[in-house]
Amino acid sequence: MKITAVEAIPYAIPYAKPLKFASGEIHVAQHVLVRVHTDDGVVGVADAPPRPMTYGETQAGVVAVIDTIFAPAVVGLGLMEREEIQSRLNRTVANPVAKASLDMAIWDAMGKTMGYQVTELLGGYTDRMRVSHMLGFDSPAAMVTEAERMRDTYGITTFKVKVGRRPYTLDTAVVRALREELGDGIELYVDANRGWSASESARAMKEMADLGLTFAEELNPADDVLGRRWLVQQLDVPFIADESVSTAAEVTREVLGGSATAISIKTSRTGFTQSRRVHHLAEGLGLEVVMGNQIDTQLGSICTVAFGAAFELTSRRAGELSNFLDMSDDLLAEPLEIHDGELTIRPGAGLGVEIDPDKLSHYRQD
Incomplete structure (x- = not known):
């Protein structure tokens, strides 16, 4: 069970439907496939989705830090030496996605x-999660049409609506149209990706007060410390911290500082080891938790559901698991399928997925 090699393979797959939001937009998945080889001939895989507008990482940067720093640090260690691995990785600051x-x-x-599913190793609570779909910027009519398609085709009834534009009425009109056209049978929450000021956020939330929103996420920047606390005190729905809680320590800071009342866990930035620590902290603090999406591929989405299904707390809410549907292709040999609004973990050991070698050869950029 010794690590013998680590590969970081850059690849690019276009999105059939780009996702647009307050902090940027994604037209091509310029990601990195990470493969860990062991002396038993086993190969573990995961996906790294760099988001320079959020964490400052780029595709080239992820490849470089893995090849030159992280791989030399972990080669020779055993797979079970997780704390030593974390200790060596944490000698380098930042680089959460890598x-x-x-x-x-x-x-x-x-x-x-070991012959176990990752979900079983983590906690084994269930084998599936309800799916939430993210709706990016567009006209009210177009966003209603997309939501209806997701509901009618995949059975998805929970939607995270990207907001944060100016004037904020562009977005409140969208959310109102979604509620009026799709009715009370759907669940809605909003995510501004830090796009509004505290006062804009307060006015927007007041305007949407009758729409039955479940959450509000990152409405304004976390470094607007006083404004954020002032805003959170006014809201009658949980305020989700996302980009501002990329570590367990940041969760503690935001929650105890009065700047958040719920959190988003994204395995794409905290992996399984750190996500588990964040989960246990949230459970101890009594926080609401959602499993977030970093505009993930199918491999990224299966990692999210593998973690979310492992625990009772993270499986309560619909996870953001469907934006791979907007991609033109994927690397998995057997595509994921959403049925009746749910995504299940894959049978088989580990994550239960295999990479299609022909697709990887076609899309890799090295």
């Missing part, structure tokens, strides 16, 4: 070696 992908590939390899 660290997370390596961590998840190690868990996949560990599951394959």
Whole structure:
């Protein structure tokens, strides 16, 4: 169970439907496939989705830090030496996506070696999650049409609506149209990706007060410390911290500082090891938790559901698991399928997925 090699393979797959939001837009998945090899001949895999507008990482940067720093640090260690691996990775600051992908590939390899699913190794609570779909910027009519398609085709009834434009009435009109056209049978929450000021956020939420929103996420920047606390005190729905809680310590800071009342866990930035720590902290603090999406591929989405299904707390809410539907293709040999609004973990050890070698050869950029 010793790690013998780590690969970081850059690849690019266009989105059939780009996702647009307050902090940027994504037209091509310029990601990195991470593979961990062991002396038993096992290969663990995970996906790294760099988001320079959020964490400052780029595709080239992820490849470089894995090849030059992280791979030399972990080669020779055993898969079970998770704390030592974390200690060595944490000698380098930041780089959350690169660290997370390596961590998840190690868990996949560990599951394959031991003959257990990653979900079983983590907690084994259930084998599925309800799916929430993210709706990016568009006209009210177009966003209603997309939501209806997701409901009618895949059975999805929970939607995270991207907001944060100016004037804020552009977005409140969208949310109102979604509620009026789709009715009370759907669940709606909003995510501004830090796009509004505290006062704009307060006015927008007041305007949407009658629409039955479940959550509000990152309406304004976390570094607007006083404004954020002032805003959270006014809201009658949980305020989700996302980009501002990329570590367990940041969860503690935001919650105890009065700047959040719920959190989003994204395995693409905290892997399985750090996500578990964040989960246990949230459980102890009594926080609401949603499993977030970093505009993930199918591999990224299966990592999210593998973690979310492992625990009762993270499986309560619909997870953001469907944006791979907007991609033109994917690397998995057997595509994921959403049925009746749910995504299940894959049978088989580890993550239960295999990479299609022909697709990887076609899309890789090295």
